[in-house]
Amino acid sequence: MGNIRLALVDAHPIMRDGIRCLLADTPEIEILHSTNTITDLIPLLYHDPVHIVMTVFYTPDPEDVAMVKHLCSKHQRVQVLVMSMYKMENFILKMIRAGAKGHLTSDTDRDEMVEAILTLRNGYDFYAKTITNLILKNYLEEAENKLESKREREQKLSTRELEVLKLFADSHTNKEIADKLFISVRTVESHKNNIMQKLNLKTMVDMVKFAIRNNLVDL
Amino acid sequence: MGNIRLALVDAHPIMRDGIRCLLADTPEIEILHSTNTITDLIPLLYHDPVHIVMTVFYTPDPEDVAMVKHLCSKHQRVQVLVMSMYKMENFILKMIRAGAKGHLTSDTDRDEMVEAILTLRNGYDFYAKTITNLILKNYLEEAENKLESKREREQKLSTRELEVLKLFADSHTNKEIADKLFISVRTVESHKNNIMQKLNLKTMVDMVKFAIRNNLVDL
């Protein structure tokens, strides 16, 4: 197999330079493109295709997931390797579902990065150890009892409570929730109280975070 | 003048590796320490002092400013070079006031980085062109068109507001925040109101999400 054609996407030029430098003494990896965003990269791929796109994300932004999805659908032959500088299982899994074939975290090093690129080029997926644990956990849970999060909410929260929680975490006021569900504001309050008690949450900030973590609402 | 003894602070190991790699063929710069945080670095400096500490920040966090200030006061002979991956004139200026002697942005490159380090070692300050432009632009705008800069400024949060937002999104009640910051509960309320207005957020749920998205708190 010939050289591996790589594209680098990172909002910070210095980081792109750093990665390029780290990969400099790996001659079988050739960096063809280096852009700020996936959007900038896509047009370049038509005349100069690559095998692998490595993109770095610094914050968990739903837009990034959408961009990865878009890239994967537009260029089905490229393999996307995501490096995320945050540690949100949620989003990492979303990236994988969006079509990413590999994933690294910010505590990776040159060797792991090269290994990831080579692995992807050979047609296999690559997930950093820190990620593997996560995926394994998730998979096991899904196989045996749907999702952990699902178990958590469905075993502990009732249907109505879930409805209220969703609306609340979607930035609706109690009054709005009450109107939407044709119940009184006091009932909404009760549900929220019960949710907090059941899940052992202290504040409603915790409630919002719970909802996000469990995919009840988008960030 | 002998070798320049440098310490590197960055929350992301891969970035530290990248920078180290970029500086590898500049033999007069010697990287002695490489840590996650300034806090981790400080004890090392007692037995192994350096000339320059280069620290990278990804989000505008008042605590980072405080850490830089602390570092500058504890080790008055070290010179701090800040690289900020965001573009908030506000915070860049604060870093300078906190004692940083140089400043780079994420669109810097190896040469500029080396230049900055050498300049600092020679006893002069160094500010990247992009920074100078920023400051100049800001200055001009303020002089000629107040509205524009006002609008811009209103989208940014002040130090205090960021502190309040962080604590709030970290599940603290207003009372707790007030106690922690030694201000009244009413002041906390004011800050929260101002934040919502500045960021054009409707509810506190939105505020929590904003904080998570911007990495001010963990999920």
Add this chain to the structure above:
DNA sequence: GACGATTTTCAGTGATTCACGCAAAACAAC
């Protein structure tokens, strides 16, 4: 159908927070 368990509904009460407006003191820039 009857029974118990759970869910859903709602209210009282006092504390806390929200939303909006206003303003003095502190601070920084010029």
Add this chain to the structure above:
DNA sequence: GTTGTTTTGCGTGAATCACTGAAAATCGTC
């Protein structure tokens, strides 16, 4: 010293929270 911003704080009425209690609806099951 003047100007503008930030930080601090208060007043008011509405909304929400935290806690308790409780009636009505629903569900599983014998």
